[in-house]
Amino acid sequence: MGDPTAKYQGRLTLNPLKHLDLFGSIILPAFTYLASHSILGWAKPVPFNPDNLKNRKWGLALVGIAGPLANFLIIIVFGLLLRSGSRMVFLPVSFFEISGLVVFVNLQLMMLNLMPIPPLDGSRVLQAFLPYRWQNIQFVLERYSFFLALIFIFFVWPQFFLPIVLYLFALITGLTI
Template identity: 45%
Template sequence: MITWLDILFQVLILFFSVVLHEVAHGYAALTLGDPTARDAGRLTLNPIKHMDPWGTVVLPLFLILIRSPFLVGWAKPVPVNPYLLRDPKRGMMLVGAAGPLANISLILLSAIALRVLPFSAPPLLFDLFKFCCAINIILALFNLVPVPPLDGSKVVAGLLPPKLRDAYVGLERYGIFLIIGLLYLGLLDQVIIPLYRVIFYLLVQA
């Protein structure tokens, strides 16, 4: 049974995780020559700067109301100007990969913490790291789906020839509809959730 304390933990972890995800994009862009996110004041862990009405308010609240076993969401994307990157093609691939890599880092740190915590540690501490692992596995898997504007599409776009890349990136205007369609067709139930269960088992329960 999920308690209100569990929900609070998940909300705090979700906010921190999606904010770190976007800050990672911004720092990657800055390192590669684009200061746009820094100049916009987005290289901060202050969640107020990254709030997205749908991704950080409506969706998590909806999932709480339907008593979802875990929360997911997103923050407002940091601005990136590919024309300011020293190598736009390679740079966008690295910027796109930075967000999921931030989530993967949190997954690994949480899994390590669960392994080294003594059995005498407070149960709430175990719950905290389990939630952090679970939420970030879902976030990483979802963002790696190669559908524009998700991060996986940035990596794929960098591997395509110019004409095909332009057509692929052009799908971004229909991105939300493509994502909804894929979810309707079972992306979550048939792909992401099974992968999540395997990864969570190997890292946390094995």
């Protein structure tokens, strides 16, 4: 895409500690699990400078879809491992339990990040598809994003999105929670 910001900040690493956010990776997931038996959270966002993107409009959309796409690929890989579990008797049961958790958490992260609420990835994708005269919607969403996120997490997510996540989990893995 043309932006070296993540590289300069040492974020091009598979070390998970470089990507954890204290509130989003530990505190919020624990709180949402206790409140709704669902896990919501986030890692540190990957830093980028939109001015360095070769094509700003579509570059923002591609940056925005990269996270959910990575979640989707993880879901597919671990979902296939769970589906073929009966043929992999050499692996311990704990491997499959952790794989199920990986699928469940990544399904939730993918669904959450696709919401068009700034600063979530879905807002960048939405912005690329909105006509220029509707770009003000993004500014309104940014102004109220904290409150929209709270309403979404505590009221909309458990009622509408968690059942979808549970259905997709069963569809992908062949298991139920």
